[in-house]
Amino acid sequence: MIYPTARAVILAGLGAPVALVIGVVIPQFWYLGLVWIVMIAALIGLDALTAKRSGQLDSEIEKPATIGVGSPFTVTSRLRFLASDGTVDRRNAPNRIELALSVDDKLDGGGGRRTEGPMIDGQAEVDQIFTPNRRGKAQIGHLWARWTGPLGLAWVQRRDHFGAEIIVTPDIGFIQDKGIQLYLRDAAYGLIAQLDRGDGTEFDSMTEFQSGMDRRTIDWKQSARHTELLAKEYRTERNNHIVFALDCGRTMCEPVAGLPRVDRAISAALLTAYVALRAGDRTSLFAFSGRPQIASPTVTGTRNFSTLQRSAAEIDYAPEESNYTLALTTLATQLHRRSLVVIFTDFADPTSAELMLRASGRLLDRHLVLFVVLRDAELTALAHDKPEDSTDVSRAVTAHALLRERAIVIARLQRMGAHVLEAGHDEIGTRLVSSYIELKRRSLL
Structure with a gap:
């Protein structure tokens, strides 16, 4: 997809006053007012022809498979322009590239779903931070990338569908x-088992009754049999x-x-x-x-x-x-x-x-x-x-x-x-x- 940039629109708009003056002063040469607009349109077409084609862009994203709810994470987008032989094409590569990710409402980008990054030798790596706000399966749908030609008058845009899923789980990192x-x-x-004797309800062993122990723990039958006071020890x-x-x-x-x-x-x-x-x-x-x-x-x-x-x-x-x-x-x-x-x-x-x-x-x-x-x-x-x-x-x-x-x-x-x-x-x-x-x-x- 190719369309003019804001710079191209402003330059084309600057020709309107000139065309108006020509139409008023010398109406027989009114068509000269269109020369500026035609020239800008030609420059936009030239910029689009010299820009990298959308079919040359190769993109991929790197994201975690699972993430805890409320834990910020990074999605890395890697983009590069490829030549016909599959190698990175560095010729006439743009200096910067803009991109945007479409994500569902489970992921909060904090207003940062659209970003830009530098492109070096035909390659770019851009990080975006998202925070999951609900559990479930979050999806990253599309990636939009756009760049301009050498004159900065025409945008070239490409859209790639990923449909990548991220499982948002309860936050268990801590x-x-x-x-x-x-x-x-x-x-x-x-x-801990070594320390819990004397508490609880589960019988553990018999021990000699000591002063200060609960009298309700005395086992009278075992005490009579062994002719000494014996008490039950419990554990949790x-x-x-x-x-x-x-x-x-x-x-x-x-x-x-x-x-x-x-x-x-x-x-x-x-x-x-x-x-x-x-x-x-x-x-x-x-x-x-x-x-x-x-x-x-x-x-x-x-x-x-x-x-x-x-x-x-x-x-x-x-x-x-x-x-x-x-x-x-x-x-x-x-x-x-x-x-x-x-x-x-x-x-x-x-x-x-x-x-x-x-x-x-x-x-x-x-x-x-x-x-x-x-x-x-x-x-x-x-x-x-x-x-x-x-x-x-x-x-x-x-x-x-x-x-x-x-x-x-x-x-x-x-x-x-x-x-x-x-x-x-x-x-x-x-x-x-x-x-x-x-x-x-x-x-x-």
Whole structure:
């Protein structure tokens, strides 16, 4: 495709006043006013003929196969002009080349989808930075490249279709290092087998009763048989079942600091799952919106952590309201032993909160339930900022009412026997790991 540059249009436009003057002063020679335009058109044609042909351009892109959501990455476009024998043609190559990439809405280019770069000896390498803002399959569709001839009067443009896919997964780049740090930091709380005797519910061995030990651990039958006081030692169970139930309905798809709430929840769930797997527990994922979406297999050992990662990448964003009754009832029927159920959700309105409270009753009868809620910093700011006009007062009153309803729901959950964790998006992962370790230390599982 060939078309004039802005420079060519401006030069052609400069001939209009001259043509007007000639037409007014010497109307019999009005056609002389067209000489300038004809000359510019000829120069545009000459520039297009001497420019590199679009068929000579060879292009390719380099991009990662997978990337974590919210992690910036670079797409490198390599372009070169080829001669008929397949070698790089350096003759009359342009000094600069402009290009643009068409990407879907999962990738944010920050306004930088169109860029330019220098061309040296008929070759160019241009980097563009994108940030994935949603999980799923992101696609790079077309690459447009254009360059000018020696006079800079004509653009030559070429379009190449790539259809390259990038798998956008939950951000797990920090999980392994952060998980190991948290695991080692809390080792004294019973996560390492050599240190957890005396805590937990799983029988370990018999030992001589010492002053200060819990008298309820005395085994009177064994003490009578051996004519000395013997006590039972327990240890923390290593095969507890931890289920991470993720609400991916409409409310959880709203962004928090640039990322949807459900993505924040997935990162926190995977971090805690990694720590739990290292501690010897079993973990699984369960996602729901209007209906259950995903129920991953139960895995053990950190070598199977990738299974959870793949399942988390398949969790989709749903524009519908969450059906707590169907989801939590389905989850309860899948659990055949006492488990820790970690539910990531948000309380959108009193009606949905009431439905969630009723649906949670069956789980609380048999399982240990921990609700995880992201603190709404924007709502808190609206409630506490100093109002300047009547509109600000209305916002503050509404925000206070929503926060009060939220506090009521949390209090009712706690009275029902559930544990509730409310934290900011930047600390939800570490707070959740600490809560898991505390529940394990107290032998509540």
